[in-house]
Amino acid sequence: MNQTTGCEHPAVTTDAHRLAARLSDATLAFQDVLTIYLGERLGLYDDLGRHGPATAAELAARTGTHERYVREWLEQQAAAEFLGCSDPSAPPEERRFFLPPASAEVLTDRESLLWSAARPRSLVALAHKLPELLEAFRSGAGIPDGTDDARTAQGDLGRAAFLRQLATEWLPAIPEVDTRLQAEPPARVLDIGCGSGWASIALARGYPLVRVDGLDLDRAAVEDARANARAHGVAERTEFHACDAAAPELHEGYDLVIAFEAIHDMPRPVEALAAMRRLAAPSGTVLVAEMRIGERFTLPAPPNDRLNYGWSVLTCLASSMCGEGPAGTGTLLRRGTLESFARQAGYTSVEDAGVPHEGWTFWRLLG
Numbered sequence: 001m002n003q004t005t006g007c008e009h010p011a012v013t014t015d016a017h018r019l020a021a022r023l024s025d026a027t028l029a030f031q032d033v034l035t036i037y038l039g040e041r042l043g044l045y046d047d048l049g050r051h052g053p054a055t056a057a058e059l060a061a062r063t064g065t066h067e068r069y070v071r072e073w074l075e076q077q078a079a080a081e082f083l084g085c086s087d088p089s090a091p092p093e094e095r096r097f098f099l100p101p102a103s104a105e106v107l108t109d110r111e112s113l114l115w116s117a118a119r120p121r122s123l124v125a126l127a128h129k130l131p132e133l134l135e136a137f138r139s140g141a142g143i144p145d146g147t148d149d150a151r152t153a154q155g156d157l158g159r160a161a162f163l164r165q166l167a168t169e170w171l172p173a174i175p176e177v178d179t180r181l182q183a184e185p186p187a188r189v190l191d192i193g194c195g196s197g198w199a200s201i202a203l204a205r206g207y208p209l210v211r212v213d214g215l216d217l218d219r220a221a222v223e224d225a226r227a228n229a230r231a232h233g234v235a236e237r238t239e240f241h242a243c244d245a246a247a248p249e250l251h252e253g254y255d256l257v258i259a260f261e262a263i264h265d266m267p268r269p270v271e272a273l274a275a276m277r278r279l280a281a282p283s284g285t286v287l288v289a290e291m292r293i294g295e296r297f298t299l300p301a302p303p304n305d306r307l308n309y310g311w312s313v314l315t316c317l318a319s320s321m322c323g324e325g326p327a328g329t330g331t332l333l334r335r336g337t338l339e340s341f342a343r344q345a346g347y348t349s350v351e352d353a354g355v356p357h358e359g360w361t362f363w364r365l366l367g
């Protein structure tokens, strides 16, 4: 079926037919993304989850939206099978729509590892950047991170995994780190490129003795991190600083220095890695989590490589192209490149720390 026109595809026999069908399906998927964005931002899913089934008029009244727009959205969401409708043959104004259990988990349950409602927000943020990106392709300039949608989606999408898995599955896979974080005297941790602070908060919650410093270039992210730490009861053991990872003014001696999904975004990754090395105690651990990707460019590309090339072209490369003499790394920070950055920063080797994680490899930087 051609998803754009609703017509049957002609016999799909050639590569050109298959490609046309794929773009047609992508159109439908893009519509899913944009209409989920509306539902998430307007609180429509949350309201259906909290207050139960509704007609368009009821949902509009409950969420401060307009009935006619909401009715079209509800019908589209049911057609797309995100929502259920208990009486499709009823007159439009009387149809009642509800959240099936799977949609309730994926679209409204922020504690679930499957919660994905903020995913469209991160994609819409990319779309907002397209005019600047067109210009950057021509000029070679960088584009700093910084839209609200991008920042909050990044934080929201990582939140549940950090809170549920960092201190219970990921760090326990490195026994000496896990042991040190539980021991006296209280360990000090530094979180480089901390974003909205969820890794720092998860560490402070999971290891009740530790004190955590987080730093990020983005002031708004640092404000979010402070508010999140207060809301999660760890404000007294966490401190967040707005500064560049390449030149942090912090006291050395950290037992653990982490940078999760951040080094590839930085225009000066070698300086950041050198600062991490300088700030770690002699017995401390430096841990860098980056995308779990192939060691080299291969075709057909592994699924994670394909996904991360998308992020790279649309946002991460542009972040890493800012300022004078940028590294221009992009999302696919492969092992060989990380080893080269690490050597330049003074480390002797890089090893896979063996942390179980589908999307990231945790690299331990030694020496």
Ligand SMILES: C[S@@+](CC[C@H](N)C(=O)[O-])C[C@H]1O[C@@H](n2cnc3c(N)ncnc32)[C@H](O)[C@@H]1O
Pocket (backbone or CB within 6 Å): 145, 154, 155, 158, 192, 193, 194, 195, 196, 199, 215, 216, 217, 218, 221, 243, 244, 245, 246, 259, 260, 261, 262, 265, 266, 267, 268
């Ligand atoms: C992809 S986000 C990851 C955030 C967080 N670590 C997480 O896993 O959710 C990358 C973060 O690195 C920050 N960043 C980029 N360049 C930086 C720099 N030079 N110094 C400090 N932070 C930087 C960005 O502002 C952003 O918050």
